[in-house]
Amino acid sequence: MILQLEEHGDGAAFFERLVLLLGPATLDIEVDTMIVAERERAAKEHAEALEKAAANMRVSCYASDKKGWFCLTLQRDSASKPEWSIAYRGRAERERLRDWLRWQSDRFLEFLDYAAEHGADALEKRMVEEMFETETCVKRKGRGAGGTRPLRMWRGE
Missing domain, CATH: 1.10.287 (Helix Hairpins)
Structure with missing residues (x-):
């Protein structure tokens, strides 16, 4: 019917x-x-x-290796392509930023909003500055891992 x-x-x-x-x-x-x-x-x-x-509203961070470049990307779960990325020539450089970034997952959406407003380069600069500040604090407390990746053992506290 x-x-x-x-x-x-x-x-x-x-x-x-x-x-x-x-x-x-x-x-x-x-x-x-x-x-x-x-x-x-x-x-x-x-x-x-x-x-x-x-x-x-969900954003994930991915690490990839592409043609000699070591990349970190932030991508919305609803998107097929990353919204922000950074590439380094050396794996250690990428892993250094990644050691800090892995504990910032609750801020990924904020980072994408910042990049949309101020540009990808501004976000890159902000992240690296915050990473350096964190490294300095961790080293001052004597809790850094030393070497090229001082936040390797850091747990985001």
Whole structure:
């Protein structure tokens, strides 16, 4: 019956014939079925929209090696490409920033917003400065690992 309604559209003539032939109770059942189906479709659409919005708010950090470059990227879970990236010639340089960045996951969204407002270079500078400040504090407390990666053993405290 629902298929017939969809084929004929929601024209008044079709509903009039349906009521005359089968009685008003049949029409009530069909309309109720249509309402339930529409509510389910709308609920599914709403749930998908909420999931998409949530995925847009989740940001992950990835490390990759590409043609002799060692990269760090920040990417929204809803995107297919990174929104921000930085590349180093040396693995140790990337890992040094990564040692600090791994404990900043709750700030990834803030970082992307900053990059959107001030540019990728400004974010890079900000991150490196914050990393250096953290390294200085950790070294001052005597808790640094030393070498090229002083935050290697740091746990973000």
